[in-house]
Amino acid sequence: xxxxxxxDEVIRRSGTDPRKCMKCGKCSATCPxxxxxxxxxxxxxxxxxxxxxxxxxxxxxxxxCLTCMACVERCPRGVEPAKIVESVRLExxxxxxxxxxxxxxxxxxxxxxxxxxxxxxxxxxxxx
Amino acid sequence: MQRIGVFVCWCGSxxxxxxxxxxxxxxxxxxxxxxxxxxxQYMCSQAGQDLIKQAVxxxxxxxxxxxxxxxxxxxxxxxxxxxxxxxxxYMVEIANIREQCSWVHKDIALGTQKAIVLxxxxxxxxxxxxxxxxxxxxxxxxxxxxxxxxxxxxxxxxIADAGFKVDIVEKKPTIGGKMSQLxxxxxxxxxxxxxxxxxxxxxxxxxxxxxxxYSEVESVGGFVGNFDVTxxxxxxxxxxxxxxxxxxxxxxxxxxxxxxEFNLGMDxxxxxxxxxxxxxxxxxxxxxxxxxxxxxxKCGVCARxxxxxxxxxxxxxxxxxxxxxxxxxxxxxEPIKLDKFDEFAYNSSPxxxxxxxxxxxxxxxxxxxxxxxxxxxxxxxxxIVFVQCVGSRCxxxxxxxxxYCSKICCMYTAKQAMLVRDKYPDxxxxxxxxxVRTPGKNFDEFYRRAAEEYGVKYVKGMVxxxxxxxxxxxxxxxxxxxxxxxxxxxxxxxxxxxxxPDRSARPLATMLTASMDTNDFFTEAHPKLRPVxxxxxxxxxxxxxxxxxxxxxxxxxxxxxxxxxxGLLAKDKLTxxxxxxxxxxxxxxxxxxxxxxxxxxxxxxxxxxxRMPDRxxxxxxxxxxxxAVCQGCGACTVACMSGAMDLRGFEAKQIIAEVDAICK
Numbered sequence: 001x002x003x004x005x006x007x008d009e010v011i012r013r014s015g016t017d018p019r020k021c022m023k024c025g026k027c028s029a030t031c032p033x034x035x036x037x038x039x040x041x042x043x044x045x046x047x048x049x050x051x052x053x054x055x056x057x058x059x060x061x062x063x064x065c066l067t068c069m070a071c072v073e074r075c076p077r078g079v080e081p082a083k084i085v086e087s088v089r090l091e092x093x094x095x096x097x098x099x100x101x102x103x104x105x106x107x108x109x110x111x112x113x114x115x116x117x118x119x120x121x122x123x124x125x126x127x128x
Numbered sequence: 129m130q131r132i133g134v135f136v137c138w139c140g141s142x143x144x145x146x147x148x149x150x151x152x153x154x155x156x157x158x159x160x161x162x163x164x165x166x167x168x169q170y171m172c173s174q175a176g177q178d179l180i181k182q183a184v185x186x187x188x189x190x191x192x193x194x195x196x197x198x199x200x201x202x203x204x205x206x207x208x209x210x211x212x213x214x215x216x217x218y219m220v221e222i223a224n225i226r227e228q229c230s231w232v233h234k235d236i237a238l239g240t241q242k243a244i245v246l247x248x249x250x251x252x253x254x255x256x257x258x259x260x261x262x263x264x265x266x267x268x269x270x271x272x273x274x275x276x277x278x279x280x281x282x283x284x285x286x287i288a289d290a291g292f293k294v295d296i297v298e299k300k301p302t303i304g305g306k307m308s309q310l311x312x313x314x315x316x317x318x319x320x321x322x323x324x325x326x327x328x329x330x331x332x333x334x335x336x337x338x339x340x341x342y343s344e345v346e347s348v349g350g351f352v353g354n355f356d357v358t359x360x361x362x363x364x365x366x367x368x369x370x371x372x373x374x375x376x377x378x379x380x381x382x383x384x385x386x387x388x389e390f391n392l393g394m395d396x397x398x399x400x401x402x403x404x405x406x407x408x409x410x411x412x413x414x415x416x417x418x419x420x421x422x423x424x425x426k427c428g429v430c431a432r433x434x435x436x437x438x439x440x441x442x443x444x445x446x447x448x449x450x451x452x453x454x455x456x457x458x459x460x461x462e463p464i465k466l467d468k469f470d471e472f473a474y475n476s477s478p479x480x481x482x483x484x485x486x487x488x489x490x491x492x493x494x495x496x497x498x499x500x501x502x503x504x505x506x507x508x509x510x511x512i513v514f515v516q517c518v519g520s521r522c523x524x525x526x527x528x529x530x531x532y533c534s535k536i537c538c539m540y541t542a543k544q545a546m547l548v549r550d551k552y553p554d555x556x557x558x559x560x561x562x563x564v565r566t567p568g569k570n571f572d573e574f575y576r577r578a579a580e581e582y583g584v585k586y587v588k589g590m591v592x593x594x595x596x597x598x599x600x601x602x603x604x605x606x607x608x609x610x611x612x613x614x615x616x617x618x619x620x621x622x623x624x625x626x627x628x629p630d631r632s633a634r635p636l637a638t639m640l641t642a643s644m645d646t647n648d649f650f651t652e653a654h655p656k657l658r659p660v661x662x663x664x665x666x667x668x669x670x671x672x673x674x675x676x677x678x679x680x681x682x683x684x685x686x687x688x689x690x691x692x693x694x695g696l697l698a699k700d701k702l703t704x705x706x707x708x709x710x711x712x713x714x715x716x717x718x719x720x721x722x723x724x725x726x727x728x729x730x731x732x733x734x735x736x737x738x739r740m741p742d743r744x745x746x747x748x749x750x751x752x753x754x755x756a757v758c759q760g761c762g763a764c765t766v767a768c769m770s771g772a773m774d775l776r777g778f779e780a781k782q783i784i785a786e787v788d789a790i791c792k
Contacts, residue, residue: 019580023588023609046609 006091007051014087018049020077027071027081036064041071041081048084053091062089130255133164133189134247135180137171137196139226144169146230148240152195155244159251163187172202177209184213191219191257193250195243197226216259218706218777223250245790252789256782260706265756267353268453269697272297274345274636275458277305278324278679279671279686281331283456286690288336292697295338295450296331297345297359299632302407304328305460309390309484311491311498313679314543315574321406321493328408341409344632346447348639349729351757352666353453353702361446365414365422366400371438373410377430378402386418388495391488394503395495400430400439404493414439454666454693455640457650458686459633461672463625464519468528472518472623477596478503480621483537486544500552502620505599509619512548513603514541514559515591519626521562530626530647535676537624538565542575542584544622549582558585558616560605568680587614594621627676641727642667649675660689668692707777708758709765711751714738715772718749722764722773730757731764 011018027041034040039047039061047056056062062085071081106119136153138144149167157165164187168176171194183189192215194206199222207217225243233239271287273280276298284294296303307313308328310320331337342362349356381398388397390404399418402410412430420427421441431439463484466474474480479502481489492498502509516537522529538561545557564586566572578584589606596602600617607614629648637644642662643651650669653661660669670689671682696702709722713736723731734752737745751773753764764773765780774780 017580019583020576022576022579043610050610052610 003051003053006053007048010048010053010084010087010091013090014048014080014083016080016083016087018045018079018084021045021049021079022077024076026074026076027079030070030074032068032070033064033066037061041065041085044088045079045081045084048088053088056088057092057095061085062092065089130161130190130257131163131188132159132161132251132254133180133183133187133192134159134162134166134251135171135176135183135192135194135196136165136167136225136243136247137176137194138167138169139171139197139230140169143196143226143230143243146233146236146239147225147243148236149243151240152225152243152247156193156195156247156251159248161255162251164189171196172205177205177212180206180209181213184210184215189215191215191221191254193221193223193247193254195223195225195247195250198222198224198228216261218260219254219257221250221254221257223247248792249786249789252785253782256779256785257777260776262703262706263755264701265351265353265704267697267699267702268355268451269293270295270450270452271454271456271693271697272345272355272357272450272452273456273458273670275305275460275630275671275673276300276303276331276339276341277458277460277671278307278327279460279673279682280305280456280458281324281327282683282686283458283668283670283690283693284331284337285327285334286687287456287693287697288334290690290694290698291336292694293336293338295340295359295452297340297343299342299344300403301342301364301401301411301413302403302409303331303339303341304404304406304408306462306484307679308404308406309392309487309491311487311494312543312547314539315568315570317543317547325406325408328406332408339409340448342413343448345636345639348455350451351728351759353696354756355452355455355666357450357452357455359448359450361448363416363443363445364411365416365419365439365441365443366412367438367440367443368409368411370436371411371434372436373402373407373412374435375402375412376433376435377412377439380429380433382427382429383418383420386415391495392482392485394485394488412438414441454668454696456668456670456689456693457633457636457640457642457662457673458670458689459630459636459673461627461676462630464530464628466519466623466625469518469623471593472515472591472621473594473596473601474623477594477601477621479509479596479601479619480594480623482623482625483540483544484625486622487540490544490547500548507619508552508555510554511556511616511618512545512558512620512622513591513601513605513616513618514545514557514622514624516541516559516561516564516624517590517626518623520624530628532626532647532676533565534624534626535565536627536678538575539568539571539678541622541624542566542578545584546574546578546582549578549584556585557583558587558618560587560589560591562588562590568678589614591621594618627672629673633673640664640667649673660685660692666696704756705760706755707760707775708755709753709760709762709773709775711753712772712774713748713750715770716748716750716768717770717772718751719769720751721767721769722751725763725767726758727761727763728757728759730754730759 065085134156153165153167210220211217223246270293273284287294346358346360377400381400383399387393400414416422488494519529520534566575589608591605593604603616605614642664668689670686
């Protein structure tokens with residue numbers, strides 16, 4: 001897939017419209033994982049809008065998002081940044097072919113190293 | 129001996145926080161002639177004014193001193209209060225202990241001391257005051273509107289609607305102004321011509337409105353209610369009353385290469401021209417700089433083809449003299465020159481254009497019939513970069529642009545970017561901005577629509593450099609949110625150039641003795657409370673001559689200015705300021721110094737018979753002041769070498785008494 005297709009797919013899957021963002025920074029202001037992320041929520045939205053998905057896929061930032069949804073709750077434009085982060089995360093997980101996780105399998109894989117939010121995300125995905 | 133009352137105002141904490149008002153009223157109690165002295169929280173309030181009236185009655189006061197704000201603020205208020213109490217309103221003196229004392233000092237002891245001195249000076253002056261009676265002058269029930277853009281047209285229509293005669297003076301061959309050059313207007317996207325031209329026609333057909341097109345104001349004399357204006361009707365070499373506007377001459381004229389100013393030089397017109405199809409008045413004008421007949425007497429084609437016989441090569445400028453009660457300035461704006469912004473390559477690449485040029489490129493009546501084509505090669509641009517704040521918001525020290533925000537650019541850029549994406553979805557559109565400023569009804573929604581629905585790419589950051597390279601413009605810019613430098617190959621760059629007052633504004637302000645700010649925008653009498661009046665009585669402001677304004681705001685202000693004019697013209701008589709110059713004829717030596725310095729032409733000289741001490745009669749030449757024209761500026765009193773000229777209410781002996789009181 002080319003750059004624009006990846007972007008369109010990420011945006012489609014997130015169910016959001018990053019163009020609604022007016023760059024106020026409220027998502028980053030509200031994010032509890034801000035210091036843990038190199039691509040901060042507002043930058044995340046902007047990069048997806050511009051199609052710069054590659055660096056995000058390679059970044060640890062996608063696993064640092066707690067999916068706490070505070071940014072979704074407080075965004076004045078209804079952009080829902082956490083959903084965009086999740087969509088990119090799914091892009092990364094699916095690329096690795098590890099896009100399936102059963103509840104039974106959790107115990108086997110859960111250890112100190114596994115990012116907790118990956119588990120949370122996996123569960124929410126199955127709930128859809 | 130006067131019986132003087134002193135009233136010290138606290139102005140809430142404005143004065144009382146820096147001046148011990150009680151100490152001031154106590155100290156002034158001991159001044160000669162002062163029989164009553166008090167202080168109060170708000171002297172200008174109804175309760176404060178009642179306090180004055182009561183004191184006048186109880187203590188038999190013959191004059192009052194108010195220690196308060198500037199007389200510019202409340203002199204009228206206190207004069208009215210004095211009149212209501214039965215005093216002559218000119219027996220009121222104001223000591224400005226706010227602007228000239230409490231607001232500029234921090235030390236209470238020093239501030240109090242200064243307030244006492246200012247009060248003492250006012251008391252000393254009041255001792256020499258004499259009751260004055262204002263005169264009355266008639267009002268000429270006709271208004272002059274200078275400038276025939278949307279501001280001038282709207283003001284004229286509103287005044288005419290109230291039943292008064294209005295003349296519009298427009299320097300161009302047609303009314304319509306900048307709005308007639310625009311394509312669509314934000315935020316509703318009505319086409320500018322569709323909403324403007326009916327108003328132009330309405331103005332032309334209204335029997336109360338006379339349009340002097342291709343005319344300029346030559347001189348202004350007189351004063352509020354009685355302005356004497358000379359209008360120069362420039363020779364257009366076409367008889368306006370005969371020309372039918374058929375346009376045959378504009379097709380047959382052999383001089384084809386005249387830059388067409390209506391399309392900002394992007395195409396050409398003939399030496400005889402009608403600016404645009406809906407021009408009002410729709411008559412041809414011959415450009416004397418290009419017409420062969422006028423330049424060297426060889427041609428005459430237009431006269432031969434004109435079936436109406438309207439061409440008149442012998443026509444000369446005509447001077448029209450007219451009296452007016454009120455004058456409205458509506459001279460508008462123009463985009464700044466971009467010579468100082470080499471980095472944008474405006475002068476070196478035809479594909480770097482201004483926003484106004486862009487309007488012409490998208491206008492169906494423009495040089496490309498509304499097709500968005502690059503000026504260089506006529507190709508459709510696929511990547512367009514809009515740059516905002518070009519020459520706006522620059523520090524004065526940088527010496528390049530204007531310090532102010534031009535206010536209209538954010539919205540028209542959003543409009544232009546949106547319309548490009550709407551009409552040509554294959555075009556990539558960038559807007560580089562420092563801030564996007566969209567206060568106004570439905571404005572922010574409009575801008576968001578450009579970004580969200582039309583996919584205009586708004587990038588926070590400025591364009592640093594544009595280099596034309598072959599067919600493309602290499603744009604180097606910053607994306608401050610991504611924290612990186614962008615390099616874009618653009619086909620077309622549109623610069624949102626700052627706007628400045630029209631060049632005709634400065635000389636006009638001098639003629640009108642109306643004040644301007646450092647940017648040559650006309651100053652309003654009060655920035656909040658009198659926004660459409662000039663400090664010069666009888667002169668009103670409409671539209672962008674007062675500051676950058678979009679169309680809705682201009683129309684609103686135009687209506688407000690009209691309301692003020694109607695209020696003035698509805699009066700049969702105006703009371704005139706009695707504080708005018710008066711001459712002591714026995715001391716006047718007839719030197720004419722005062723006549724020469726008077727900016728209002730209020731002084732003339734008369735030959736008068738005088739009885740001399742030896743019982744002979746001598747004929748002497750002496751100054752004579754027209755009190756209706758005199759504005760009381762005092763220039764003549766300074767110029768008078770024999771001390772014959774004095775200003776009522778501000779006589780030399782009164783000023784000396786004030787100085788003595790201060791130096792005591």
